[in-house]
Amino acid sequence: MKSSWKKQRQTTKRRNIRLTRWKNRVSRKYGLVDLAIAFTRAAKRLRKSFAAMAQAINSITPEKWLDKHMD
Structure with a gap:
């Protein structure tokens, strides 16, 4: 057992x-090169979408949401 x-x-x-x-x-x-390119593109997309989301939240709320959550 x-x-x-x-x-x-x-x-x-x-x-x-x-x-x-x-x-x-x-x-x-x-291949490693293709994977690196794919991950770089994905990181850029995530960064852009997060920036757009933060900008939308900042336009809705009076206090700066991004400043609070980026510590």
Whole structure:
């Protein structure tokens, strides 16, 4: 009979192996350069959408929402 810590250890090990396989498969399929470009584009989109949201909230509320939440 396996102890609970051994089961947890095996589960974690399996999960890490699956994640590593997934990462390797993605990097082989798309290449690191393409992934870096995709992540850069996604970061730009997020930054723009957050700025637009903050601007809309600032126009609605009297106090500056962005100043409070960017600490």
